[in-house]
Amino acid sequence: MPNLKRRPTTLYLAGKVSQAIDEALRENRKARSTREEVLVLGAPGSGKTTLMRQLRIIYDPYTVREREDFKPRIRSSVLHALRQLDSLLPAETPSEILKILDSSPSETLISTEDIATLIHDWWSRPDVQNTSSHLSLAPSTTHFLDRILPIAAKDYLPSDTDILFCHMDPSPALVQLDIPFSEGRPFLHCTCVRQSLRSIHQWLPIFGEMSYIIFVFNLNDYEDAEDTRKTFDLWEYIYTSYFTRYAHIYLIINKPSSFAAKLSNTHPLNSIYPDSEVTPDITPAAAQEFLLRRFADRDCSGRRGISRWVVDLMDTEGVRVMMRNLMDELVQTRMVMVCGL
Ligand SMILES: Nc1nc2c(ncn2[C@@H]2O[C@H](COP(=O)(O)OP(=O)(O)OP(=O)(O)O)[C@@H](O)[C@H]2O)c(=O)[nH]1
Numbered sequence: 001m002p003n004l005k006r007r008p009t010t011l012y013l014a015g016k017v018s019q020a021i022d023e024a025l026r027e028n029r030k031a032r033s034t035r036e037e038v039l040v041l042g043a044p045g046s047g048k049t050t051l052m053r054q055l056r057i058i059y060d061p062y063t064v065r066e067r068e069d070f071k072p073r074i075r076s077s078v079l080h081a082l083r084q085l086d087s088l089l090p091a092e093t094p095s096e097i098l099k100i101l102d103s104s105p106s107e108t109l110i111s112t113e114d115i116a117t118l119i120h121d122w123w124s125r126p127d128v129q130n131t132s133s134h135l136s137l138a139p140s141t142t143h144f145l146d147r148i149l150p151i152a153a154k155d156y157l158p159s160d161t162d163i164l165f166c167h168m169d170p171s172p173a174l175v176q177l178d179i180p181f182s183e184g185r186p187f188l189h190c191t192c193v194r195q196s197l198r199s200i201h202q203w204l205p206i207f208g209e210m211s212y213i214i215f216v217f218n219l220n221d222y223e224d225a226e227d228t229r230k231t232f233d234l235w236e237y238i239y240t241s242y243f244t245r246y247a248h249i250y251l252i253i254n255k256p257s258s259f260a261a262k263l264s265n266t267h268p269l270n271s272i273y274p275d276s277e278v279t280p281d282i283t284p285a286a287a288q289e290f291l292l293r294r295f296a297d298r299d300c301s302g303r304r305g306i307s308r309w310v311v312d313l314m315d316t317e318g319v320r321v322m323m324r325n326l327m328d329e330l331v332q333t334r335m336v337m338v339c340g341l
C-alpha cells in the first residue's frame with residue numbers, strides 16, 4: 001500500500017515557494033501600477049516641509065492625536081519666537097519674561113496661563129508693537145506671539161496654521177504621504193527626505209524609480225550667494241543624474257510676496273547680478289523670469305521646458321489650486337508617455 005501521509009516532496013515545496021513568489025511579484029506590480037513615486041527636493045530652507053504639511057492639510061487632515069503630538073514643539077516655537085525679540089526687550093521687561101528666556105525649551109513655563117497672559121500683555125503694548133513693526137521679524141515669530149493665549153490654554157489643540165509654522169529641529173529624516181491622483185491611478189506617493197546635499201549621490205539612487213520630482217525653489221535665496229549656489233548645484237545635479245533620467249521635473253517657486261518686497265526695498269536684483277541686463281526698476285515678474293532663465297541654462301539634459309508654478313506655500317487655497325494644475329499636467333504627461341497622445 002502506498003503511504004498516503006507521505007511528507008511533501010522537494011519538488012512540491014519548490015512549486016509552492018515559486019507560487020508564493022509569483023503572488024508577491026503580482027502584488028508588488030499591482031501596488032506599483034496604482035501609484036506614482038514623487039520625490040520632493042529643494043535647497044535647505046526652501047519650503048519642502050511646508051509643502052508636505054500643506055499636502056497633509058489638503059488631502060489627509062491631521063488627526064487629533066497628531067495635533068496633540070505637535071503641542072510640545074509648538075510651545076518651544078513660542079519660546080523660540082520670544083527669543084527672536086531678545087534685542088528689543090526694554091529695560092523694564094518683567095523679570096518673569098526674562099526668566100522664560102533663560103529657560104530651556106523642554107521646560108513648561110510657557111504653557112502656564114499666567115505667564116502666557118504676562119507675555120501677551122507685554123507683546124500687545126503699543127511701544128513693543130511699534131518697535132517690532134520696524135524689525136523684519138519672521139512671520140512665525142509674530143504668529144506664535146499673537147497666538148500665545150490660545151496656545152497656553154489647557155484645551156489647546158494646534159491649528160493647521162500653527163502646524164505649518166511649527167519649527168522642528170532636526171526635521172524628520174523621511175516624510176511620506178499618499179495623495180489621490182486620478183481615476184484608475186489612485187495615488188501619488190510623495191517622499192521628502194531630510195537632505196544632505198553633500199551625500200545626495202548616496203541617497204538619490206534609493207529613489208531610482210521615481211516618476212516625478214517636485215523641486216521647491218525659494219525666490220528669496222537670490223540675495224545669498226551661498227544659498228543660490230546650493231540651489232543651482234542641486235538643480236544641475238538632479239538634471240544630469242543618471243538616476244533621474246526618466247523623471248519629469250516640476251518647479252514650485254515660493255515666497256513670492258517677500259521676494260517682491262525685498263526686491264524693491266532692501267536687495268535690488270541688479271546689485272546681486274551687476275553684470276547682467278537687470279535694471280534697478282525691474283518688476284518682480286521680470287526678476288522671476290531672470291532667475292528662472294538661470295535654471296534653464298543649467299539644463300544640459302536635452303529636456304525642454306520646465307513646468308512651474310509660483311505659489312505662497314503658506315496659502316492653503318493657493319497650494320490646493322496649484323496641486324490641481326500640477327496633477328492635470330501629470331495626467332497629460334502620463335498620456336503622452338503611455339499613448340503618445
Ligand atoms: N511666507 C512664506 N513662508 C514660507 C514659504 N515656504 C516656506 N516658508 C517658511 O520658510 C521656512 C522654511 O521652510 P521649510 O518648509 O521648513 O523648509 P525646508 O525646505 O523643509 O527646510 P529644511 O528641512 O531645513 O531643508 C519656514 O519658516 C516656513 O514657514 C512660503 O511660500 N511663504
Ligand SMILES: [Mg+2]
Nearest residue numbers: 048049050171
Ligand atoms: Mg524640512
